[in-house]
Amino acid sequence: MGRNAIVTGGTRGIGRAICLALKEKGCTVAATYAGNDEAAAKFKEETGVNVYKWDVGDYEACKAGVADIEAEQGATDILVNNAGITRDGMFHKIGPEQWSQVIRADLDSVFNMSHQVFPGMRDRGFGRIVNIASINGQKGQMGQTNYSAAKAGMIGFTRALAQEGAFKGVTVNAVAPGYIATEMVAAMPEEALKKITAQIPVGRLGEACEIGDCVAFLADDKAGFITGTVLTANGGQYIAA
Numbered sequence: 001m002g003r004n005a006i007v008t009g010g011t012r013g014i015g016r017a018i019c020l021a022l023k024e025k026g027c028t029v030a031a032t033y034a035g036n037d038e039a040a041a042k043f044k045e046e047t048g049v050n051v052y053k054w055d056v057g058d059y060e061a062c063k064a065g066v067a068d069i070e071a072e073q074g075a076t077d078i079l080v081n082n083a084g085i086t087r088d089g090m091f092h093k094i095g096p097e098q099w100s101q102v103i104r105a106d107l108d109s110v111f112n113m114s115h116q117v118f119p120g121m122r123d124r125g126f127g128r129i130v131n132i133a134s135i136n137g138q139k140g141q142m143g144q145t146n147y148s149a150a151k152a153g154m155i156g157f158t159r160a161l162a163q164e165g166a167f168k169g170v171t172v173n174a175v176a177p178g179y180i181a182t183e184m185v186a187a188m189p190e191e192a193l194k195k196i197t198a199q200i201p202v203g204r205l206g207e208a209c210e211i212g213d214c215v216a217f218l219a220d221d222k223a224g225f226i227t228g229t230v231l232t233a234n235g236g237q238y239i240a241a
Contacts (some may be wrong), residue, residue, distance in 0.1 A: 009083030021212030162228030176235025201236035
């Protein structure tokens, strides 16, 4: 593919798998992260992918960070908005801080990062923006009003921006993973994992590399006729029309 890519939240879990899938396609990849220096250093050592630390919920930090990356690897062809957090709790128990933290990290970040690269993509007549949503942004999830709202907002953002970018050669798509065997999911109690797996028709959790492959497909030069779509990758747990 030979393109320049930025993956937010790219040093662990699904983000790591996305970086590796894009690198395998021949992309030059930069991965951002928020706070785990040890994991980021290990990721860079193992993969050779350059890492950059900033808060993607901060617009000015995104502006400066993208400028640094582009000074080193050139204009951004592919942006994957993967960074996100959870602050779960039943709605009557969560406070404004839990709401704002998730909206800022999971949804504001999509605007903050896309706003840095979209104009250049339009000017050059090529761009791929892929947003990592969630099954819970499609169907909702008890105890995750903040997270579900952020991910549903990401889907709306995807569909709207896709219409603005299409005639300029910029596609905007989303991938909505179901339950993936990341460190966070693996840390759940065994009984809870069994209940989740029982709800998945294919009978297992997804693998991070499977999400990476979805992103690599949508980011490919050959995927130019696909835009404004939400690719659901959840093992049949939720089938969206």
